[in-house]
Amino acid sequence: MKISATTSYPSFLLRLYILSRILLVSLLMSAPVHAGGDTVVGFIYVGSKADYGYNQAHALGADAVKAMPGVKVIEEENVPETLAVQNSMESMVNLDGAKLIFPTSFGYYDPHVLSVAPKYPGTAFLHAGGLYQEGKHPANAGSYFGYIDEAQYIAGIVAGGASKTGKLGFIAAKPIPQMLRNINSFTLGAQSVNPKITTQVIFTGDWAMPVKEAEAANSLIDQGIDVITMHVDSPKVIIETCERRGIYSSGYHADQSGLAPKGYLTGAEWNWPMVYTGFVKMLQEGKPLPHLLRGGLKEGIVKNSPYGPAVGKETIALANAAKAKFMAGDMVIYKGELKDNKGNVVIPARQSLPQTDIKLESMDYLVAGVIGSTGS
Amino acid sequence: MNDSALGWWGVPLAILGGAIRASTPYLFVSLGECLTEKSGRINLGLEGNLVLGAMSAYAVSYLSGSPWLGVLAAGAAGMLLGMLHAWLCSYPKVNDIAVGIALMMFGAGIAFFFGKPYIQPAAPHLPAISFGAWSGSAQVRSALEINVLFVIGLGIAPLLSWFLSNTRWGLMVRTVGDSRDAAGALGFPVNSVRAVATMTGGFLAGVGGAFLSLYYPGSWNEGLSSGQGLIAVALVVFAHWQPMRCLYAALLFGGAGALGPALQSVGVTGGYYLFNAAPYVLTLLLMMATCSPERTLSGIPGELSITK
16 A cells, blocks of 8 residues: 555556566466376266266276376266366366376267367377277377177177077167177077077167166067167166066176166176276376277276176087187177178188277177167 | 066056056156146256165165055155245245256255265065966966055045045135135135145155166166156156146156066067157157147146246
């Protein structure tokens, strides 16, 4: 007060000086620099973190990252596969200074990651889904992908061994390549036990539709199907419906055996904690992040739930034999001659596609024995 | 044939089963909304009641072990939201539609917030009555497993219809709904009548939520309602504000919703997005068939803010 009352001119200069400092400081503050030096890692989920399924499996991975030293984890759930996810990613970069973001839902990648990533070259965007294309997509983007169809193949063997009617059911959300691959591998696994087995597919149209999923399960059971598996975000409703109506179920994403103590056969599960802590460690050590990370049972990225009480000894032996072949790395699911369910040859005789073959990731057919179609 | 496939017979059976299984939330919400709108207010927030009801029912049933306590808790939670709506709307110049939308977000928001710990555990379910014991077919027996709440809903529809047209209180509700001035001149307490109607409507919607989480599909998660509460509010317009028509509309909607999965299960594999949209297409067609540019909708309460 005293200064401004006596000397007005210098005080004006002083104010200007202070103002310019404030501006400078605020400019510096807006750059994503973090005083603590913690690496900020962002996770974005399409649904609730506790959905007993897809998002929970990822959130368990995020929890493992949280436990690492020098890391700060930020999470956002219930982000739809729309422009909303672009906003989420941008605010994670601009406001939180995230160096690594995991947008975990399939539909986040194209066009959302592809349009945000080029704007922020200092941040890596790693997407769950295996869609990265070398040379075509931004250098700071990437994808990781587990061959969960290997676990579904094992689950198919178990389902084939348990089914009395020879009819299996698969409740699926949308016909994307990863989904079709799960359906096909499950069916081929079951056919390795009983070549005449069929899989009836029902597409519900979206990742989380509890009422429609329950309707689908009831319709399948009415048709005499006695084992149901699924690829939806939250399998709880389907597993519970199967248990209530006294048929077998095979889980997905996480271990749901607690929901169906009698009918739960096995399930195909993710092991994301290993993948996420691995990526964050690479980032902390300054190593380049791989654009495509893949692995199956052998690499420990996917696994099967423990066998339920309804699984017979012979079936366990068959399933374990197949698992051993996967672990040894010489199991091939897709080999010729393989026909799709319209009678076309999709893999000619004497040709075999190992799990790592990129062709399998653009799968657009259902194998013979699957009742359903890939069109919408 | 008992344990084997039903084939094409599965489709009508699924529609019948779906009408019984999936219609109850629509029924309760639309009956509640029908009563509220008859009193001259629109409560668009019933989607929030449904979600909050589902969560409270599941949580209370899990913690207390009694699903019926869960139903009561769901109703009470819905009634509280209804009370909030009535209280906010009792002030002059407050728009009931805007308040409803705000309460829809609020209801869903607190349900998600408090519901996190209850997604994983399994709560005891509401009992069902087996009406299909006469049948040798497991599929028919399963389709005719009828939940007690559905039966109660079946009873409420004619009761509400009788209440509105045959009782003094029903007349009061309708008068308040048709003309605030006339009701005032008759000495009816306009705001109190509307508050009671909104709270009762909220109670019913909450009970509808209890059905979702405690019977069908029978577990709590955040995608549980997926807009059923909103559809049910629209059904009231479709039903021309008549409780019995709300019942038919709810049955129609539940049955049509089962069409998509049932057709796929018998091998009709194309066009499932189209079949899944069947309930909405059906509503549009019926609306078009029953609307006329010559006259206004019959049965519409005069005080509703959409008509003013």
